[in-house]
Amino acid sequence: CNGLARTRNQDFITLNIGGVHVTTTKDTLTKKEPGSMLATMFSQSEDNQWFSRVDQTGAYLIDRPAKYFLPILNYLRHGQLIIDDSVNPAGVLEEAKFFGITSIQPRLEQLVQLNVKPTDYTPLT
Amino acid sequence: CNGLARTRNQDFITLNIGGVHVTTTKDTLTKKEPGSMLATMFSQSEDNQWFSRVDQTGAYLIDRPAKYFLPILNYLRHGQLIIDDSVNPAGVLEEAKFFGITSIQPRLEQLVQLNVKPTDYTPLT
Amino acid sequence: CNGLARTRNQDFITLNIGGVHVTTTKDTLTKKEPGSMLATMFSQSEDNQWFSRVDQTGAYLIDRPAKYFLPILNYLRHGQLIIDDSVNPAGVLEEAKFFGITSIQPRLEQLVQLNVKPTDYTPLT
Amino acid sequence: CNGLARTRNQDFITLNIGGVHVTTTKDTLTKKEPGSMLATMFSQSEDNQWFSRVDQTGAYLIDRPAKYFLPILNYLRHGQLIIDDSVNPAGVLEEAKFFGITSIQPRLEQLVQLNVKPTDYTPLT
Amino acid sequence: CNGLARTRNQDFITLNIGGVHVTTTKDTLTKKEPGSMLATMFSQSEDNQWFSRVDQTGAYLIDRPAKYFLPILNYLRHGQLIIDDSVNPAGVLEEAKFFGITSIQPRLEQLVQLNVKPTDYTPLT
Numbered sequence: 103c104n105g106l107a108r109t110r111n112q113d114f115i116t117l118n119i120g121g122v123h124v125t126t127t128k129d130t131l132t133k134k135e136p137g138s139m140l141a142t143m144f145s146q147s148e149d150n151q152w153f154s155r156v157d158q159t160g161a162y163l164i165d166r167p168a169k170y171f172l173p174i175l176n177y178l179r180h181g182q183l184i185i186d187d188s189v190n191p192a193g194v195l196e197e198a199k200f201f202g203i204t205s206i207q208p209r210l211e212q213l214v215q216l217n218v219k220p221t222d223y224t225p226l227t
Numbered sequence: 228c229n230g231l232a233r234t235r236n237q238d239f240i241t242l243n244i245g246g247v248h249v250t251t252t253k254d255t256l257t258k259k260e261p262g263s264m265l266a267t268m269f270s271q272s273e274d275n276q277w278f279s280r281v282d283q284t285g286a287y288l289i290d291r292p293a294k295y296f297l298p299i300l301n302y303l304r305h306g307q308l309i310i311d312d313s314v315n316p317a318g319v320l321e322e323a324k325f326f327g328i329t330s331i332q333p334r335l336e337q338l339v340q341l342n343v344k345p346t347d348y349t350p351l352t
Numbered sequence: 353c354n355g356l357a358r359t360r361n362q363d364f365i366t367l368n369i370g371g372v373h374v375t376t377t378k379d380t381l382t383k384k385e386p387g388s389m390l391a392t393m394f395s396q397s398e399d400n401q402w403f404s405r406v407d408q409t410g411a412y413l414i415d416r417p418a419k420y421f422l423p424i425l426n427y428l429r430h431g432q433l434i435i436d437d438s439v440n441p442a443g444v445l446e447e448a449k450f451f452g453i454t455s456i457q458p459r460l461e462q463l464v465q466l467n468v469k470p471t472d473y474t475p476l477t
Numbered sequence: 478c479n480g481l482a483r484t485r486n487q488d489f490i491t492l493n494i495g496g497v498h499v500t501t502t503k504d505t506l507t508k509k510e511p512g513s514m515l516a517t518m519f520s521q522s523e524d525n526q527w528f529s530r531v532d533q534t535g536a537y538l539i540d541r542p543a544k545y546f547l548p549i550l551n552y553l554r555h556g557q558l559i560i561d562d563s564v565n566p567a568g569v570l571e572e573a574k575f576f577g578i579t580s581i582q583p584r585l586e587q588l589v590q591l592n593v594k595p596t597d598y599t600p601l602t
Numbered sequence: 603c604n605g606l607a608r609t610r611n612q613d614f615i616t617l618n619i620g621g622v623h624v625t626t627t628k629d630t631l632t633k634k635e636p637g638s639m640l641a642t643m644f645s646q647s648e649d650n651q652w653f654s655r656v657d658q659t660g661a662y663l664i665d666r667p668a669k670y671f672l673p674i675l676n677y678l679r680h681g682q683l684i685i686d687d688s689v690n691p692a693g694v695l696e697e698a699k700f701f702g703i704t705s706i707q708p709r710l711e712q713l714v715q716l717n718v719k720p721t722d723y724t725p726l727t
Binding site: 488489491492500501502505534547550551555557560561563 | 618620621655657658663665666667669670687688689690692693696700
């Protein structure tokens with residue numbers, strides 16, 4: 103039954119990202135920034151180790167936090183970088199670096215600077 | 228058992244929207260804004276590809292974020308646009324555009340303008 | 353096994369409310385405000401359509417958002433209306449209206465008024 | 478398989494608290510405040526009705542909200558009362574009362590007083 | 603099928619931490635701070651009791667809250683300590699102490715001090 107479902111939905115991919123299942127399409131992961139590490143991970147022409155690591159449901163295992171990846175995935179879906187107030191942009195920046203989504207890194211670095219509260223980063227004395 | 232349950236609940240539809248299961252009715256999706264892309268997606272008279280893409284549980288796969296879709300779904304349920312402070316209206320606007328829910332786009336565009344923090348969007352220098 | 357479990361826990365009811373499973377008791381749903389639409393939905397003496405709509409796990413399907421229903425359920429549990437800052441009271445008010453929980457509607461309408469930000473509701477020009 | 482797993486993990490207990498599965502140990506629930514109602518509920522020497530109410534996965538059913546119970550559970554784990562800004566302490570206080578965790582009630586009542594916004598509780602006019 | 607999947611993904615580990623499933627790798631848990639209690643828990647050379655406590659899905663049971671553990675896990679993944687505004691750093695500090703991640707404790711203690719609101723901790727009178 104799982105096999106059948108996967109055959110019928112071959113464009114859809116589910117990621118197990120840090121324990122959270124996120125569903126998207128191969129096109130979203132590979133077409134917006136074709137040179138990114140993320141695109142390389144999900145390009146079938148690549149002979150890489152990622153595709154041999156799936157959980158019991160067939161979702162691709164990635165050892166990263168889903169919360170900070172989701173704004174990047176939405177950016178790949180529709181081209182807008184949208185971050186809720188409750189999400190620390192520093193976390194999104196780390197994921198942009200890891201997955202090699204370079205086009206939004208300058209914007210994220212700017213948001214991280216703006217988000218820093220002076221009292222937050224005083225050196226230890 | 229799944230088949231039986233689906234027969235008994237034919238008015239209810241479950242969406243797998245970006246990995247999150249959201250349950251609603253066909254009426255909610257199609258009756259409030261019958262001309263929208265969302266309504267078209269779930270009108271059975273349409274011969275479209277959407278209905279052939281379901282996950283293992285029978286939920287319709289949509290490559291969009293659930294978080295920003297939910298305020299739209301609630302609007303279709305009861306006619307009020309209600310957005311929590313923790314949800315960026317710019318994300319809801321993107322979904323309204325994608326699903327073609329035009330009646331709330333002017334309101335969402337206004338909320339996005341009000342939500343912009345001057346320091347957030349200074350150009351890169 | 354499902355049948356057995358349900359027999360043993362006959363006082364507990366699980367709702368599938370918009371895709372989210374919420375577990376409570378029939379007493380909570382029906383005893384606090386016996387005249388409400390919610391109480392009517394779950395009174396066995398009623399011959400209504402609700403009880404024929406369950407998902408695969410036996411949870412009663414309701415096409416409403418769980419997030420805004422939960423403060424109402426807690427009110428029915430212990431008599432206090434408690435809303436987190438991150439939850440828009442306007443959403444809770446819509447659910448109180450839908451489920452006919454009239455005792456908290458004046459309080460919710462007051463909270464909605466207090467929550468309105470002047471700049472949020474300027475008319476479109 | 479369920480039976481085997483439960484045998485091997487006899488110290489761990491899963492609660493189905495309002496539909497959310499929370500996993501902890503019997504020691505956490507019973508040792509920190511042995512006189513509390515919560516400890517009584519999970520003391521095997523007690524002949525009470527709680528232990529006959531489990532869901533299909535063997536989790537103990539409790540008709541309360543998980544969100545406001547979790548700070549209490551963490552307090553029982555490590556002795557610190559830690560509440561996020563997004564969680565209304567009034568909700569935690571209700572759970573402390575219900576489960577009979579008396580040691581933190583004065584602190585919670587104080588937090589509730591501090592959290593009250595003057596404009597929130599003006600009487601209806 | 604579970605057994606097969608586990609064999610194929612031997613580097614990935616799923617924790618059942620307070621009821622929430624979190625997926626990561628053994629390397630993340632053990633390599634960044636090899637002297638920590640967390641690393642010891644997941645070092646196979648250790649003959650400890652932890653590895654005999656798994657839930658029905660094979661996830662390692664830990665009686666702690668996932669919410670406050672996740673910033674620590676992310677720190678172990680990429681070396682940055684990133685905490686959202688909605689997460690109380692005092693909760694993260696408790697987990698850093700429990701799991702013996704000493705390198706971030708001074709920073710967390712500093713954040714806890716900065717986060718204290720004067721009115722929050724007035725003594726009971």
